[in-house]
Structure formats: structure tokens, C-alpha cells
Amino acid sequence: MAVDLTIDELGARGDGVARTAGRTIYVEGALPGEAVSAEVTGDRGRLLAIARPSPERTEPICSYFDCCGGCAAQHMAVPLYTHWKTAAIATALARAGIGTPLAPLVDAAGSGRRRVILHARTHGGRASVGFMAPRSHDLIAIDQCPVLTPALARAPGVARQLAQLLARFDKPLDLQLTATLTGLDVDIRGLGRKAPGEQLDAARLALVEAAERLDLARLALHGDILVERRPPLLAMGRATVVPPPGGFLQATEAGEQILADLVLAGLGEARGAGKGRNRPLRVADCFCGCGPFTLRLAEQAEVHAVEIDAAALAALDRARRGAPGLKPIRLEQRDLFRRPLLPPEIDRFDALVFDPPRAGAEALVRQMAASRLPLAVAVSCDAASFARDAAILAAAGFVARCIVPVDQFRYSAHTEIVGVFVREKAKR
Numbered sequence: 001m002a003v004d005l006t007i008d009e010l011g012a013r014g015d016g017v018a019r020t021a022g023r024t025i026y027v028e029g030a031l032p033g034e035a036v037s038a039e040v041t042g043d044r045g046r047l048l049a050i051a052r053p054s055p056e057r058t059e060p061i062c063s064y065f066d067c068c069g070g071c072a073a074q075h076m077a078v079p080l081y082t083h084w085k086t087a088a089i090a091t092a093l094a095r096a097g098i099g100t101p102l103a104p105l106v107d108a109a110g111s112g113r114r115r116v117i118l119h120a121r122t123h124g125g126r127a128s129v130g131f132m133a134p135r136s137h138d139l140i141a142i143d144q145c146p147v148l149t150p151a152l153a154r155a156p157g158v159a160r161q162l163a164q165l166l167a168r169f170d171k172p173l174d175l176q177l178t179a180t181l182t183g184l185d186v187d188i189r190g191l192g193r194k195a196p197g198e199q200l201d202a203a204r205l206a207l208v209e210a211a212e213r214l215d216l217a218r219l220a221l222h223g224d225i226l227v228e229r230r231p232p233l234l235a236m237g238r239a240t241v242v243p244p245p246g247g248f249l250q251a252t253e254a255g256e257q258i259l260a261d262l263v264l265a266g267l268g269e270a271r272g273a274g275k276g277r278n279r280p281l282r283v284a285d286c287f288c289g290c291g292p293f294t295l296r297l298a299e300q301a302e303v304h305a306v307e308i309d310a311a312a313l314a315a316l317d318r319a320r321r322g323a324p325g326l327k328p329i330r331l332e333q334r335d336l337f338r339r340p341l342l343p344p345e346i347d348r349f350d351a352l353v354f355d356p357p358r359a360g361a362e363a364l365v366r367q368m369a370a371s372r373l374p375l376a377v378a379v380s381c382d383a384a385s386f387a388r389d390a391a392i393l394a395a396a397g398f399v400a401r402c403i404v405p406v407d408q409f410r411y412s413a414h415t416e417i418v419g420v421f422v423r424e425k426a427k428r
């Protein structure tokens, strides 16, 4: 049914939200203040026409924007976009009782995303690759994606050629492509480990040949390396890292550097507090991944790096051995959800950095609250769990000195947050 609506505000995912006659309707692609006509089903409206466009509407940079679910916000002018990106964080912090004003949004898109996961589907023996339509399992096949770094310009073509080699299995695939200093690193998922043996052997051989033809640095299937023609290298501070296939990586090179700079700047508070200390700073880096913060922190501090993923820790281990002049780094494989560091362990550190997955770090933060830790730096990709963890720290006497939103996922609904928390009331 076509309905005329006036859009009141933007929702968390970038939809226009209309509140009318006691109902809330989410209209994808509509902006606040716009008068639109939409086909409404339940609480969702499909935008049919815009009778009165917003002055803050802009032309999307991508020709697929109207149908592709990869981006949510190419149609917003910068002031509206910036407000939308920060409002959800500000609201979550206010709800949690954290009064520290949010710093301005830091642009961390840099040259574009250095990693992309493209989906592949087979129809009539032909593979297509792209992203899903919004809230759908329908593939939008793409040839290019302007949010990717130039080194990933050929990602859709490469992914299509690789997926075509697996078309006979007729499985939905995810191909993760990462731009590294030595070329593309590709990991293919979705084939299943139980694919028929002989066919799989032939496919593996074809993939290895394709890696040569496409000049890939490395090609992996379900994380198992099929061929490494060159180690896929990433620079992290003075070190170079070969990340494990499919392991976590910050989305942009600029984003990683900006987050690391903010973490290091936050540690300045620990340095000031420890005047007269005749030993290096001791810092814990929890949820350290393959080490983008650890390796930079170790240029000035002793680091205890904790992470659940053995492959990420092995990559960090190799990187620290190859980097000159770093202070000691201790590695610990540990499930920080089930076995958070405990106060006697935490008390050894001058500062603790934590960068958990979306769920946040509640178990660890509760132990930090019970410890004598003087300084914590939180890096987060989720406003709600960040605010919850910040409130636990605040209740234990920590004060948020600064909270910085960092935009490395430009045009998406995701925003990174860095918070520096200093314990002002000493723990007895």
C-alpha cells in the first residue's frame, strides 16, 4: 500500500524513520524532513518517490548504492552524515550516565577499505560476485566498489574468476580479499570441508594455477593455505606482520594508524602519572589480534599481549622477532570472556588497552574495576557495549578523559570509538 510519510529522523542503520499515528515506519533511503511516498509492509517502507527532498541529500558516489546493502549512507551531506554517525554513540553514553562530551568525528577512511568480503553465487554454471541487497539474501553483482582502496580495484574480477573455478560445487561462497604490501591475500569460505574428494583436489589445483595467473600473494581455502607465492606483508609500526588467513584486521590502513595513535596518546596519561619511575611502562594489550597496537606500544613500553586466536598470536610472535629495538612483548593465549585477567595480574600494569569484539569486555572490565589499575584505554566497534563497560569503569572511580569516534567504515552504520579512562579516586 502506498502511503505518504514525513520523515522525522534517521535510524541507527541509516533508514529514515517516520512516526505516524502511533506507528514507526523505517524507510530506506529517506532523510529527515523529507516528504515521501512509500510502499509499507509492517514497519518497513519501500521508497517510491520523494515529494520534498532534503537540502542535505547528495548524489551517491556509487552507481550500485540504490540496490546494494554494502553502504547505508552515501546520500547524506557531510553535516547530516557526521551527526548521524555520532548521535548513536552520544545517546548510548548519555543513557549510561557518561557525561564526557564526544570529540569530533575523526575521518579514518584513508585511501579506502583494505579488506573486502565478497559473496559469490552460481546460476546456470556461472559465478557472480557482489554484496547482498539490504536485509536480503539476494546478491547484487558488482564490477567495482568505490569504497575500496585502489589496490582492491580488481577484487570483484579476481573473486569472480576464483568463484567460477568452484562453480561446479554450487555453494554460496564468501571470498575475503585483503590488500597487502606484497599483493592480494585471498581466503575462500563456504565450500565445506566435506566436498567430494576428487573434485576438490582438482579444484584446489585449479585455484593454485589461478593464484599464479592472477598474481596473488597468497590463496587459502577455509584458512588452509593453498599457495603462498609471497608472504602477504602489512606494516605495523617498525614491524611487518604476515596476518593469518581470515584473521581480524582493522578495515583501513589509516584507521589502524589513527586508532593506534589515539591509544598511544592515551598512554601519555600513564607516563605523566608515573614520573620518577625508573623502569619502562608496563602495558597490557587485551584482545590484541595480530598486534597493531602491541607492536607500536612496544616501541616505548613492555607489553603483555592477550588474545584467544592462536594464529593471530603466532603472527605477532613472528613479527616481534623480526622487528629491531622493541621492548619485551609477552604473549598469552587466553579466553578473556571466560578467564579475564584478575586484579593481582592487572595490578602489575601501568595501563591496560582493550579492543574487544562487538560484545564488549564486561568480564575483564569488572576485574579492572576491582583492581588498582590507574589507566585504561578502550577501543570499541559497538556503542552499546562501550557505554556499558564505560559505566562499570566510572562506578569504580575512573573518569573518561576523552572519547573519540573514528570513522573508518565510511558510508556504513559502524563507527569505532576510543576512550581514555583515568582512575581519579585511588582504589584502596
Ligand SMILES: C[S@@+](CC[C@H](N)C(=O)[O-])C[C@H]1O[C@@H](n2cnc3c(N)ncnc32)[C@H](O)[C@@H]1O
Binding pocket: 248, 249, 250, 287, 288, 289, 290, 291, 292, 293, 306, 307, 308, 309, 312, 334, 335, 336, 337, 338, 355, 356, 357
Ligand atoms: C576487534 S578485534 C581487535 C584486534 C586488534 N586489537 C586489532 O586492532 O587488530 C578483537 C580481537 O579479540 C579477539 N577475541 C575474540 N574473543 C576473544 C576472547 N574471548 N578472548 C580473547 N580474545 C578474543 C579476536 O580474535 C580479535 O583478535
